[in-house]
Amino acid sequence: MRIRLEPRLQTSQSAMLLAPIIAVAAAMVVSGILIASAGVNPIQAFGTMIKAAVGSRSAFLETLLKVTPLIFTGLCAALAFRIKFWNIGGEGQLLLGAMAAAYVGTQTLPAWSYLPLMIAAGFLLGGLGALLPAWLRLKLNVNDTVSTLMLNFVIFFGMMALLSGPWKDPISGWSDSPDIVMNAEFPIIVERSRLHIGFLLAVGSAVVLWLVSTRTTFGMAMKAIGENPRAAHHAGFSVSKIFLVTALLSGGLAGLAGVCEVGGVQFQVISTISPGYGYAGLVVATLARLHPGEIILSAMFLGAIMTGADEMSRQTGIPATLADVVQGVSLLAMLIALVFTRYRLRLRASNKKVEAL
Amino acid sequence: MEVWEQVFQLGVLAAAIRMATPLLLGTLGEMVAERSGVVNLGIDGVMTAGAFLAFLTAWLTGSLWLALLVAVLGGLLVGLFTGILVIDLGLDQTVAGLGVMLTLYGLVYFIFRLLFGGVGTPPAIAQFGPLPVPLLSKLPVLGPVLFNQNILTYLAFSLAPVMAYFLFRTPAGLALRTVGENPQAAAAAGIKVRAIRYRALGFASAMAAAGGAFLTLAVFNSFTFGIVSARGWICLALVVLGRWSPWGCTAAVLLFGSIDALQLRLQSSGALAIPYQVFLMLPFLATIIAMIIIARRVHAPEALMKPYSSEDR
Numbered sequence: 001m002r003i004r005l006e007p008r009l010q011t012s013q014s015a016m017l018l019a020p021i022i023a024v025a026a027a028m029v030v031s032g033i034l035i036a037s038a039g040v041n042p043i044q045a046f047g048t049m050i051k052a053a054v055g056s057r058s059a060f061l062e063t064l065l066k067v068t069p070l071i072f073t074g075l076c077a078a079l080a081f082r083i084k085f086w087n088i089g090g091e092g093q094l095l096l097g098a099m100a101a102a103y104v105g106t107q108t109l110p111a112w113s114y115l116p117l118m119i120a121a122g123f124l125l126g127g128l129g130a131l132l133p134a135w136l137r138l139k140l141n142v143n144d145t146v147s148t149l150m151l152n153f154v155i156f157f158g159m160m161a162l163l164s165g166p167w168k169d170p171i172s173g174w175s176d177s178p179d180i181v182m183n184a185e186f187p188i189i190v191e192r193s194r195l196h197i198g199f200l201l202a203v204g205s206a207v208v209l210w211l212v213s214t215r216t217t218f219g220m221a222m223k224a225i226g227e228n229p230r231a232a233h234h235a236g237f238s239v240s241k242i243f244l245v246t247a248l249l250s251g252g253l254a255g256l257a258g259v260c261e262v263g264g265v266q267f268q269v270i271s272t273i274s275p276g277y278g279y280a281g282l283v284v285a286t287l288a289r290l291h292p293g294e295i296i297l298s299a300m301f302l303g304a305i306m307t308g309a310d311e312m313s314r315q316t317g318i319p320a321t322l323a324d325v326v327q328g329v330s331l332l333a334m335l336i337a338l339v340f341t342r343y344r345l346r347l348r349a350s351n352k353k354v355e356a357l
Numbered sequence: 358m359e360v361w362e363q364v365f366q367l368g369v370l371a372a373a374i375r376m377a378t379p380l381l382l383g384t385l386g387e388m389v390a391e392r393s394g395v396v397n398l399g400i401d402g403v404m405t406a407g408a409f410l411a412f413l414t415a416w417l418t419g420s421l422w423l424a425l426l427v428a429v430l431g432g433l434l435v436g437l438f439t440g441i442l443v444i445d446l447g448l449d450q451t452v453a454g455l456g457v458m459l460t461l462y463g464l465v466y467f468i469f470r471l472l473f474g475g476v477g478t479p480p481a482i483a484q485f486g487p488l489p490v491p492l493l494s495k496l497p498v499l500g501p502v503l504f505n506q507n508i509l510t511y512l513a514f515s516l517a518p519v520m521a522y523f524l525f526r527t528p529a530g531l532a533l534r535t536v537g538e539n540p541q542a543a544a545a546a547g548i549k550v551r552a553i554r555y556r557a558l559g560f561a562s563a564m565a566a567a568g569g570a571f572l573t574l575a576v577f578n579s580f581t582f583g584i585v586s587a588r589g590w591i592c593l594a595l596v597v598l599g600r601w602s603p604w605g606c607t608a609a610v611l612l613f614g615s616i617d618a619l620q621l622r623l624q625s626s627g628a629l630a631i632p633y634q635v636f637l638m639l640p641f642l643a644t645i646i647a648m649i650i651i652a653r654r655v656h657a658p659e660a661l662m663k664p665y666s667s668e669d670r
Contacts, residue, residue: 005445066511086451088451088455102365138444142648143595143657145396145398147453147648148589150594150644152642153587153590153638153641154520154638154642156644159632161632161634164634165631279459282452286452318471319474321470323463324463324467325460325464326463327463328456328457328458331456331461332457335448335453336446339448
């Protein structure tokens with residue numbers, strides 16, 4: 001007997017709905033085992049996590065604050081992956097956006113202009129950070145997975161050099177950039193919380209991209225290029241232009257994550273401005289099957305895990321790196337579950353036996 | 358002038374060779390996997406796991422060789438698991454690799470924090486000491502640089518000719534390369550595509566884990582958070598720079614290693630009034646620039662990252 005994967009004639013809708021549930025369940029089982037091995041009751045630990053993430057008004061709003069950059073980096077990865085541009089550089093593009101926003105935010109400008117200018121500058125710089133590797137792949141066939149990854153480190157160390165040198169906060173003397181001016185701080189959208197306008201911007205971007213990808217020629221072109229660039233070319237799409245524009249959008253969205261962290265949370269650039277939001281964005285995008293609308297949901301899941309794991313760690317002493325395990329396991333489980341939307345398992349006699357007959 | 362004198366001290370060159378060892382192990386392994394058509398994108402996580410497994414075993418048993426063995430076996434297992442995902446299930450190698458990496462990071466640091474969380478500094482373990490080669494180590498200049506290393510470094514640097522012979526002079530090597538260039542043709546010739554890819558990926562993962570083990574067993578004699586510091590990622594770039602050849606990869610590792618040693622030296626000399634992060638950035642920047650320079654002459658294995666299904670024929 002041999003186990004084989006057999007293609008389904010139609011994509012299984014029930015498997016499609018089940019996939020995210022399986023992913024979350026797998027992550028819970030694995031992390032439950034880890035929590036138990038640390039000598040803590042998993043049910044209690046999960047309870048603590050859920051309570052810390054969504055258990056009260058303030059907890060929920062703090063989770064939404066974390067969800068904001070995750071939506072942006074998730075959109076960044078989803079757009080890039082849709083056209084098979086392997087942008088692993090969301091982390092670096094986020095930092096570029098943060099630096100651009102912090103630079104604009106410390107200038108003297110009319111009060112109304114800070115928000116649009118910070119967004120524009122962060123979007124542009126982040127976008128350029130993705131455009132460069134996309135262009136290098138298109139023109140010179142430079143491997144984009146590797147180049148975007150290497151750029152993450154170049155940008156991070158470049159930022160750290162700026163922070164400990166020319167951009168050092170003159171008042172505190174720490175290796176942080178100076179605070180942005182009062183007028184540049186993002187408006188708060190829910191009173192008695194830190195939730196800022198960036199959250200609306202993130203949700204709005206997801207909805208807009210959802211519409212763009214389903215209702216416009218550009219969205220159709222993206223889909224065509226992702227599936228078969230040659231066929232897309234013959235269908236009359238200018239493949240390289242759409243590839244580069246999508247790359248710019250992808251990086252720009254990651255840049256907006258950085259803009260929001262500077263404008264709405266930290267008000268300056270610090271070395272730990274991103275606790276890996278860029279990499280988590282890859283998980284967000286995969287859990288959402290690269291669907292812009294579903295990214296809001298998967299970002300909420302990961303945001304809740306991150307907030308919950310921190311609090312659980314404080315209360316029970318379980319290492320917060322459990323959040324990484326949850327991310328990795330749910331990502332893999334989701335990928336495996338998605339295979340079964342297109343294939344089914346079949347037990348079949350081994351080839352040798354067939355030949356013997 | 359003083360800066361350059363410091364840079365070219367023999368001790369620095371010897372250290373550069375030693376620090377190149379984990380990269381060489383990871384890069385040569387990754388090269389074999391990619392030659393068969395599979396990218397092991399979880400490599401940074403595998404290195405971290407190898408470093409931790411080796412540290413844990415050495416700490417528990419005191420045996421360095423056993424520690425290395427456990428790390429290698431652990432790496433092999435991860436490689437086979439990744440194989441199920443990307444060879445049998447045909448998952449996207451980029452995303453599946455990232456999933457493996459995230460899971461391994463999470464697991465390793467979870468267990469590490471659990472076991473050593475309360476301790477300020479994790480315990481130190483014994484390490485592989487230098488093993489001077491008789492006579493050769495007495496040579497001027499070359500002796501102390503090349504022939505006063507530890508045994509793992511000698512082994513790693515003798516791998517290139519072995520692998521060049523394997524890849525280009527043996528039937529198994531030819532089969533591996535065919536699988537990476539044209540799996541359909543390989544299958545038609547009776548070569549078991551999946552079996553070869555499994556072996557290549559298992560080998561790559563075992564080598565990456567050995568590279569990680571080298572860090573704990575021969576460099577830092579302990580395990581710390583972030584010990585691998587992206588060396589796995591760098592291996593991925595070095596395979597491209599080395600243009601998928603054993604000698605090329607060795608040369609790429611040495612180039613990267615010398616830039617790395619140079620930046621460390623410049624950092625500590627303090628002679629240049631530049632923030633030290635600029636030097637940390639250098640190896641990564643140099644890698645990108647080198648990739649751009651050689652881009653036109655690079656020919657990646659044709660079937661790289663393309664899953665193979667026997668229905669394709």
